Amino acid sequence: MTDYEDLLEKGMEEVPEVEEQGERFEVPVAETKKSGSNTVIENFKEIVEAFGREQKHVSKYIQNELGTAGHVDGGDLVLNGEFRRGSVQAKVQQYADEYVFCPKCERPDTEIVKEKGVEIMKCQACGARTPLEG
């Protein structure tokens, strides 16, 4: 074995193992149920916590997107009207795409900050700063 090969082999051994924990982020699945003429997202609190966003921000977004009003009751989000689970889930996913995942590196390690009245998504993974619209 040449010195060069020896070095290569050593180099390979020193490559640190990729930390798996926290790498994968799965968008939570909305658990919905019908309540009279309303639709309740029973795990709304968990969804908000998984996203690390303000409850109000998430609830307002979902209400706007579904074109309805609603209110937070405990950890539930109560939406006026009947919505299929699939429609609700589509909005939860859409929220994640717009406000949680960094458009540059697609990681969820982001936070939203306000600078001069403009909301900016800051990515802790790659440092990207993405202004949010609306």
Ligand SMILES: [Zn+2]
């Ligand atoms: Zn990023």
